[in-house]
Amino acid sequence: MQVIPIGLRSPLAPGDDLVEEFLRACSDSGVEIATGDVVAIATKAISAVEGLYIQLSDVRPSSTACKLARGVRMSPEFVQAVLDRADQTLGCVRHAILTVVSGTVAPNAGLDAKNAPRGTLAAWPEDPDLEAWRIREEIRRRTQARVGVILVDSGLIPLRRGTVGLAVGVAGMEPLVDYRGRPDIYGRTIRITLMDLADSLASAAHAVMGEGDELTPFALIKGARVKIADSYGRDSILLPQERCAIIGSLTVGRFPIGTE
Amino acid sequence: MQVIPIGLRSPLAPGDDLVEEFLRACSDSGVEIATGDVVAIATKAISAVEGLYIQLSDVRPSSTACKLARGVRMSPEFVQAVLDRADQTLGCVRHAILTVVSGTVAPNAGLDAKNAPRGTLAAWPEDPDLEAWRIREEIRRRTQARVGVILVDSGLIPLRRGTVGLAVGVAGMEPLVDYRGRPDIYGRTIRITLMDLADSLASAAHAVMGEGDELTPFALIKGARVKIADSYGRDSILLPQERCAIIGSLTVGRFPIGTE
Numbered sequence: 001m002q003v004i005p006i007g008l009r010s011p012l013a014p015g016d017d018l019v020e021e022f023l024r025a026c027s028d029s030g031v032e033i034a035t036g037d038v039v040a041i042a043t044k045a046i047s048a049v050e051g052l053y054i055q056l057s058d059v060r061p062s063s064t065a066c067k068l069a070r071g072v073r074m075s076p077e078f079v080q081a082v083l084d085r086a087d088q089t090l091g092c093v094r095h096a097i098l099t100v101v102s103g104t105v106a107p108n109a110g111l112d113a114k115n116a117p118r119g120t121l122a123a124w125p126e127d128p129d130l131e132a133w134r135i136r137e138e139i140r141r142r143t144q145a146r147v148g149v150i151l152v153d154s155g156l157i158p159l160r161r162g163t164v165g166l167a168v169g170v171a172g173m174e175p176l177v178d179y180r181g182r183p184d185i186y187g188r189t190i191r192i193t194l195m196d197l198a199d200s201l202a203s204a205a206h207a208v209m210g211e212g213d214e215l216t217p218f219a220l221i222k223g224a225r226v227k228i229a230d231s232y233g234r235d236s237i238l239l240p241q242e243r244c245a246i247i248g249s250l251t252v253g254r255f256p257i258g259t260e
Numbered sequence: 261m262q263v264i265p266i267g268l269r270s271p272l273a274p275g276d277d278l279v280e281e282f283l284r285a286c287s288d289s290g291v292e293i294a295t296g297d298v299v300a301i302a303t304k305a306i307s308a309v310e311g312l313y314i315q316l317s318d319v320r321p322s323s324t325a326c327k328l329a330r331g332v333r334m335s336p337e338f339v340q341a342v343l344d345r346a347d348q349t350l351g352c353v354r355h356a357i358l359t360v361v362s363g364t365v366a367p368n369a370g371l372d373a374k375n376a377p378r379g380t381l382a383a384w385p386e387d388p389d390l391e392a393w394r395i396r397e398e399i400r401r402r403t404q405a406r407v408g409v410i411l412v413d414s415g416l417i418p419l420r421r422g423t424v425g426l427a428v429g430v431a432g433m434e435p436l437v438d439y440r441g442r443p444d445i446y447g448r449t450i451r452i453t454l455m456d457l458a459d460s461l462a463s464a465a466h467a468v469m470g471e472g473d474e475l476t477p478f479a480l481i482k483g484a485r486v487k488i489a490d491s492y493g494r495d496s497i498l499l500p501q502e503r504c505a506i507i508g509s510l511t512v513g514r515f516p517i518g519t520e
Binding site: 001002003004005011089090091092093094095096097098100103104105107114115116117118154155156157158159160161162163164165166176177179182183184185186187188190192193194195196197199200201202203204206207208210211212213215224225236237238239241242243244245246247248249250251252253254255 | 261262263264265271349350351352353354355356357358360363364365367374375376377378414415416417418419420421422423424425426436437439442443444445446447448450452453454455456457459460461462463464466467468470471472473475484485496497498499501502503504505506507508509510511512513514515
């Protein structure tokens with residue numbers, strides 16, 4: 001599997017044609033896009049071309065946001081923007097409110113000041129799967145290549161400092177590899193294992209795209225064991241909270257502190 | 261970045277020389293190992309060569325384990341083995357007890373019946389970082405190549421069905437890329453961002469190694485932006501529970517259910 005960083009010469013701006021910029025950057029890098037490839041795109045690139053920025057000076061924090069802001073040591077405006085944007089808020093630690101947005105667990109509703117214009121927060125698109133689908137169809141129209149598209153943002157692993165990549169949006173590929181009914185190396189039938197290929201590839205892309213001023217909002221993945229399909233979205237990888245071994249265990253199934 | 265799956269012709273067995281098997285498999289695949297590469301090894305491969313298997317018929321479940329087993333619909337022997345092996349137990353859902361082992365959050369203390377001999381559970385090595393270090397030094401002795409080594413097992417992302425890869429052990433490389441003090445694309449100084457490169461590469465490896473009968477316990481990663489160093493372990497990527505945006509938010513910082 002090859003994970004090829006695709007960089008730009010200058011930052012994307014509102015109104016830019018994302019797919020055109022991507023195809024030009026591929027061409028500049030001497031990389032050819034083909035059916036079966038997976039195109040990883042940073043959510044920040046979508047924020048940039050669509051102007052998905054929240055102007056902090058426009059936000060009027062409620063008294064709840066002001067109180068919470070003191071606890072988490074964030075600005076009341078940032079907290080209010082998070083509360084406005086989150087589908088659900090789960091809890092908080094210093095500098096972060098844990099939320100669910102478009103089915104993904106993320107700190108601060110995916111809002112982020114880094115690599116966003118001064119005084120603003122970059123936001124995820126309202127429907128990341130639909131956005132991935134549109135980009136996939138546009139790439140297909142211009143190149144005839146049937147690719148998978150994943151929208152990538154930084155994500156968190158429990159008890160790990162530092163970020164991995166998460167597939168915030170998916171289109172054009174099966175996001176999951178289903179091992180149920182297949183044999184293990186001893187020939188026994190596997191009963192419950194599924195591989196979250198979309199998020200695994202998002203982390204692979206994240207490793208080459210970087211988190212700073214690399215100006216690399218794209219990665220092209222070749223040779224991944226991916227099943228290209230006219231499929232839309234991440235429904236198959238999303239899990240209800242009560243069945244999630246992390247969220248479910250720490251909420252409804254939580255042991256008293258100190259239980260060993 | 262290239263992520264090359266390195267497969268075997270037959271399963272590993274207790275007493276096999278892991279590094280020899282790995283180097284032979286590289287040579288069979290026509291792949292040369294070089295300084296700067298990262299070697300990803302499935303924890304199951306370590307379990308196999310070191311015979312790290314728990315015989316379920318040897319386990320005597322306590323009354324606590326029996327009670328818990330009914331709740332999670334697992335065998336009392338499996339539950340007892342998890343309680344014995346876990347450094348900490350956090351909570352549970354059906355089929356999984358969420359635990360911390362060697363600093364990593366894992367279901368069922370990393371114990372797994374899949375790809376383990378019948379009637380047994382495969383276990384992680386007692387000190388995965390030390391194990392990674394030994395393998396790294398052994399590769400260095402035999403090939404002169406200075407590589408990074410990560411021990412990979414399947415890990416969980418909140419609210420995602422299916423697995424990604426986690427670096428359960430690390431040696432020979434900086435596991436973290438520190439962006440603090442570096443500029444973002446607008447020239448502003450980044451204050452808090454760190455990238456968890458070890459776990460990102462573990463997911464990249466996971467995507468090519470597979471979860472079933474692929475017989476691919478190794479992957480060789482070339483061209484990752486990794487800093488090779490005589491470093492030992494994952495200390496720099498581990499986070500105290502109260503500062504973790506996932507665990508901290510869902511325990512001490514949890515909002516009342518329904519807070520929006």
